[in-house]
Amino acid sequence: MSVEYEMWMGWAALGILVLLCLSAFFSGSETALTATSKARMLSLDRDRNRQAGRVLHLIEDKESLIGAILLGNNLVNILASTIAATVFLAMFGEAGVPIATLVMTALVLIFAEVMPKTYAISNPDRMALAVSLPIRIVVILFSPVVATVQAVVRGALRMLGADVSGPVLSxxxxxxxxxxxxxxxxxxxxxxxxxxxxxxxLRELTVDDVMVHRKSLIMLDIEDSPDTLVRNALSSPHTRLPLYRGDPENIVGVLHARDLARALHEAGGDAGRIDIEAIKREPWFIPETTELLDQLSAFREKREHFALVVDEYGALMGIITLEDIIEEIVGEIEDEHDIALEGVAVQPDGTVIVEGTVPIRDLNRALDWNLPDDEAVTVAGLVIHEAQTIPEAGQIFRFHGVQFEILERRRNQIQRLRLKREPEVKG
Known part of the structure; x- marks a missing residue:
């Protein structure tokens, strides 16, 4: 065996080794850059980390990033396989091709695919930062070829009727x-x-989704005597009570328990001396279509906790409080006057007795269910929407994986129901 042949074999082996290392670099980089935490990179970028800035720039255009990495990876893999085939042909003749295929498949699979990707999955952020500069250079160098490939691929997909307009999730x-x-x-x-x-x-809900409906409100007639108003106000579990004159639709103010207590103290405890007109607050009316997030901002700006909800004709629909909005985030806020999810009672047999006015969202949170609330706010509303009728007592319906049994109906209102979660059907 000549010296030249041995040198050629040595250089060929070295070339294959270098190409396998490059293949491992491209494979690991692809996994790291696609698995890295964008939130973590944003945090590092705010701390003026240049590597994090490059990573963010790369993952903003993932199509170009993946295209450049795949192009580089295929180039080095094909070149390594070609050199290996040449070497094994020289060593074993015609049998060298299948031998080279087996050897290179094993080497590429273990050392250029599985091993670097395993490390990248375990350390995505660290590796993404480390490879950001060389991969950025690769993307720039291969950009003309990648752009051509992207145009061909998109054209082919459009011809096949595929939608390539972009992400479908917000x-x-x-x-x-x-x-x-x-x-x-x-x-x-x-x-x-x-x-x-x-x-x-908060951005998807409006105030009518979480407000207290007018039928559940405690309101006071300002024409009543001060003694009656004070007695009714003090017996109420609420600190803010709407005041109306004659007709409940004619809201003229809001009585705050703190203002009432101060006035009662100044009057020496004599309720008859209190001037309700003087201590009532101006009512704040808002449309029922107001988004919860906007209403939360409005509460903060006006430093108010209470608003009356009206429809497009000005009719009173209910009330919304700051507590109602906060409860949409943190869940029910209970005090000594509250009942834990009022209107819901879990029975020993696993069924749930529910009042028709219970909001679907509250029921879902309490029981970890997933009943839809797009078309109805309350449990009774959901049953009526799905059944397309007002059910009679004793009727049973099944939808959304739950059995609804009507226990009580009064006029056109469903008062109570028994709910039972049906077992999931497998297969």
């Missing part, structure tokens, strides 16, 4: 999906999941 949907995923994996407890989901829901 940022909120992606965040919600991540929260649900971590909850299923045990990384986020139910309370935290509900709170994070509640924050995301």
């Amino acid at each position: 940022a909120h949907e992606e965040i919600r999906g991540q929260i649900d995923l971590h909850h299923e994996e045990g990384g986020v407890v139910k309370v935290d999941r509900d709170m994070l989901g509640g924050v995301l829901d």
Whole structure:
């Protein structure tokens, strides 16, 4: 065997080794840059980390990033396989081709694919920062070829009728999906999941989704005697009470328990001396279509905690308080006057007795169910919407994986129901 042949074999082996290293670099970089935490990179970028800035720039255009990495990876893999085939042909003749195929497949699979990707999955942020500069250079060098490939691919996909317009999920949907995923994996407890989901829901809900309906309100007639008004106000569990004159639709003010207590003290405890007109506050009316997030901001700006909700014709629909909005985030806030999810009673047999006025969202949170609340706010409203009729007592309906049995109906209102979660059908 000549010296020249030995040198050629040595250089060939070295070339294959270098190309396998490059293949491992491209494979690990692809995994690291696609798995890295964008939130973590944003945090580092705010701290003026140049590597994090490059990573963010790269992952903003993932199509070009993946295209450049795949192009580089295929080039080095094909070149390494070609050199290996040449070497093994020289060593074993015609049998060298299958031998080279087997050897290179094993080497590429183990050292250029599985090993670097395993490390990248375990350390995505660290590796992404480390490879950001060389990958940035690769993307710039290969950009003309990648752009041509992208144009061909997109044209072919459009001819096949595929939609390549972009992502189908909004940022909120992606965040919600991540929260649900971590909850299923045990990384986020139910309370935290509900709170994070509640924050995301504020933009999607309007005040009529969470308000206290007018039929559940305690209102006072300002024409009543001061003694009667004070007695009724002090017996109420609420600190703010709407005042009307003659007709409950004619709201003229709001009576605050703190103002009443101050006036009662100044009057020496004599309720008859209190001038309700003088201590009442001006009512604040808002439309029922107001988004919860906007109403939360309005509460903060006006430093108010209470508003009356009206429809497009000015008719009173209910009230909304700051506590109602906060409860959409943190869950029910109970005090000594509250009942834990009033109107819901879990029975020993696992069924749930529910009043028709219970909000679907509150029921879902309490029982960890997933009943839809797009078309109805209350449980009774959901049954009527799904049944397309006002059911009679004793009727049973099944939808959304829950059995609804009507226990009591009064006039056209469903008063009470028995709910039973049906077992999931597998297969």
